[in-house]
Amino acid sequence: MPLRLLKYGLSRTYPISEDIPATPDLLPSYDVVIVGGGGHGLACAHHLSKYHGIRSVAVIEKGYLAGGNTARNTTTIRSNYITLEGIAFYKEAVELFETLSQELDFNVMFSQRGQLTLAHSEATLRSFHLRAEMGKHMGTRTEVVDQKTVQDLCPQLNLDHGGPLEIVGGLWHADGGTARHDAVAWGYAAQASRRGVEIHQRTEVTGFEVVGDRIQVVNTNRGRIACGQVLIATGGMNYDVALMAGVELPIRCYPLQAMVTQPLKPWLDTLVSSVSLHTYLVQSSRGEVVIGGGSDPYQLYSTRSTLDMKEHLAEGAVHLFPFLQGVRLLRQWAGITDMTPDYSPIMGASPVRNLWLDCGWGTWGFKATPVAGKRLAQTIAEGRVPDILKPFALERFETFRLLNEMGATAASH
Amino acid sequence: MKILTCPMNGDRNIDEFQSFGPVRAGLDPDRTADAEWARHLFRAENRKGVVIEWWRHVPSNYYFLAERDLVSNEIIRTFDSSDPQGRT
Ligand SMILES: Cc1cc2nc3c(=O)[nH]c(=O)nc-3n(C[C@H](O)[C@H](O)[C@H](O)COP(=O)(O)OP(=O)(O)OC[C@H]3O[C@@H](n4cnc5c(N)ncnc54)[C@H](O)[C@@H]3O)c2cc1C
Numbered sequence: 001m002p003l004r005l006l007k008y009g010l011s012r013t014y015p016i017s018e019d020i021p022a023t024p025d026l027l028p029s030y031d032v033v034i035v036g037g038g039g040h041g042l043a044c045a046h047h048l049s050k051y052h053g054i055r056s057v058a059v060i061e062k063g064y065l066a067g068g069n070t071a072r073n074t075t076t077i078r079s080n081y082i083t084l085e086g087i088a089f090y091k092e093a094v095e096l097f098e099t100l101s102q103e104l105d106f107n108v109m110f111s112q113r114g115q116l117t118l119a120h121s122e123a124t125l126r127s128f129h130l131r132a133e134m135g136k137h138m139g140t141r142t143e144v145v146d147q148k149t150v151q152d153l154c155p156q157l158n159l160d161h162g163g164p165l166e167i168v169g170g171l172w173h174a175d176g177g178t179a180r181h182d183a184v185a186w187g188y189a190a191q192a193s194r195r196g197v198e199i200h201q202r203t204e205v206t207g208f209e210v211v212g213d214r215i216q217v218v219n220t221n222r223g224r225i226a227c228g229q230v231l232i233a234t235g236g237m238n239y240d241v242a243l244m245a246g247v248e249l250p251i252r253c254y255p256l257q258a259m260v261t262q263p264l265k266p267w268l269d270t271l272v273s274s275v276s277l278h279t280y281l282v283q284s285s286r287g288e289v290v291i292g293g294g295s296d297p298y299q300l301y302s303t304r305s306t307l308d309m310k311e312h313l314a315e316g317a318v319h320l321f322p323f324l325q326g327v328r329l330l331r332q333w334a335g336i337t338d339m340t341p342d343y344s345p346i347m348g349a350s351p352v353r354n355l356w357l358d359c360g361w362g363t364w365g366f367k368a369t370p371v372a373g374k375r376l377a378q379t380i381a382e383g384r385v386p387d388i389l390k391p392f393a394l395e396r397f398e399t400f401r402l403l404n405e406m407g408a409t410a411a412s413h
Numbered sequence: 414m415k416i417l418t419c420p421m422n423g424d425r426n427i428d429e430f431q432s433f434g435p436v437r438a439g440l441d442p443d444r445t446a447d448a449e450w451a452r453h454l455f456r457a458e459n460r461k462g463v464v465i466e467w468w469r470h471v472p473s474n475y476y477f478l479a480e481r482d483l484v485s486n487e488i489i490r491t492f493d494s495s496d497p498q499g500r501t
Contacts, residue, residue: 252459
């Protein structure tokens with residue numbers, strides 16, 4: 001071995017950097033226990049330790065870091081929702097992604113290439129007008145475009161002139177984009193652990209000891225932990241974990257599937273999604289075409305994939321881009337998603353005083369990783385829910401103030 | 414391809430059916446408070462276990478019940494809603 005290389009290996013100027021330390025022993029207590037080491041839990045840990053001076057934080061993850069839905073999502077980032085409350089929240093989500101690589105000192109490969117949602121009917125186009133006007137009012141870049149502009153934005157598209165699925169226009173969202181999902185989680189984990197946050201992998205929360213209206217102890221398969229505050233951010237398991245504290249969430253679990261093709265040279269710039277075909281596509285920076293669609297048609301706690309869904313997604317993709325017909329599929333997978341009745345998340349307080357919720361992320365929560373982390377850290381640190389999160393409270397289901405985002409969510413997450 | 418046995422049409426591909434989710438007890442509209450309505454509407458059964466659900470065979474518009482495991486996806490049995498053996 002060249003000695004010059006060894007010199008660098010032993011140098012103090014260039015110490016070996018350890019991004020995420022090995023799982024330490026559990027301490028008897030922490031100020032904040034975050035259940036779930038996906039993007040959301042890690043983002044909250046980062047914000048607590050960096051901006052609120054709270055460093056006695058344990059992130060408890062039953063598997064490996066960010067191996068849940070953070071690892072399985074198709075990375076659509078956008079703010080073209082329907083409700084004012086939703087748009088305000090997701091607008092901040094997109095803005096935080098714009099500076100996230102700087103914030104984390106880690107390349108999250110955010111690529112703001114714009115998202116094009118296709119209309120195959122006048123009725124769909126009318127609903128796009130509503131979304132575009134709401135978006136403009138809230139200061140996002142969302143507009144309805146005609147057939148010609150659709151073709152200019154994505155020349156490879158099959159417009160199906162005169163056919164049953166003719167593309168009559170689209171919703172163009174210049175703010176939309178994608179980022180590397182793993183990098184987002186690793187970046188937050190590295191920052192948080194540098195500031196003293198402990199990340200406990202392969203540690204499963206098995207129950208809570210609730211005394212009066214507070215959780216006093218979090219039970220895990222590695223021992224008991226006393227806690228100040230607790231955050232639940234367990235993705236598909238949110239219903240089950242909240243129930244351990246006696247909180248019944250309005251959540252039903254459905255699998256959501258996706259798949260990728262073999263890598264191709266770069267040809268698809270924008271994110272493309274079709275409401276009628278329930279199919280959306282994005283080309284990753286590796287060249288693979290990521291293809292996703294709607295949820296499975298019935299409730300299930302399983303990450304199995306199905307041939308039915310693969311056929312359905314292939315049909316949609318090949319209709320939009322007929323030249324994909326000879327391309328091979330590389331992988332297919334699924335995640336368990338925690339679906340709420342109104343397709344909006346549940347964030348903020350719970351009936352248990354020191355238990356906070358970051359739940360109901362269903363098929364749409366990756367884009368919200370930075371904003372949910374930031375705003376829930378603020379909530380925990382100040383003991384009070386900030387205005388931007390208030391509409392997403394669990395109580396909205398008792399007061400019938402739902403935030404219906406189904407029309408902006410079901411076909412492209 | 415997953416097969417569902419329809420009590421009327423026999424073994425069919427599951428994509429011929431539509432799921433309507435777990436059965437819930439009906440409420441008396443004259444005696445139900447808002448909180449109970451909210452619970453009835455929004456908190457469906459989601460436990461990791463066996464549930465009884467409404468399904469419809471779409472081509473024949475026939476509604477029936479199925480007992481299914483939400484974890485293994487095993488369909489344990491299907492039966493007509495008037496079947497006295499059904500409601501347990
Ligand atoms: C196929 C698919 C495509 C998607 N596409 C998009 C998209 O394009 N855009 C978008 O915005 N969103 C998308 N989503 C949704 C998005 O992936 C999720 O909403 C988001 O990743 C949730 O992040 P999280 O950190 O809350 O949960 P997760 O990443 O699921 O992390 C939760 C963690 O909690 C852990 N956990 C669970 N139970 C316990 C326990 N008892 N004790 C300790 N730890 C526990 C799990 O192991 C897991 O690692 C998609 C989802 C899927 C499945």
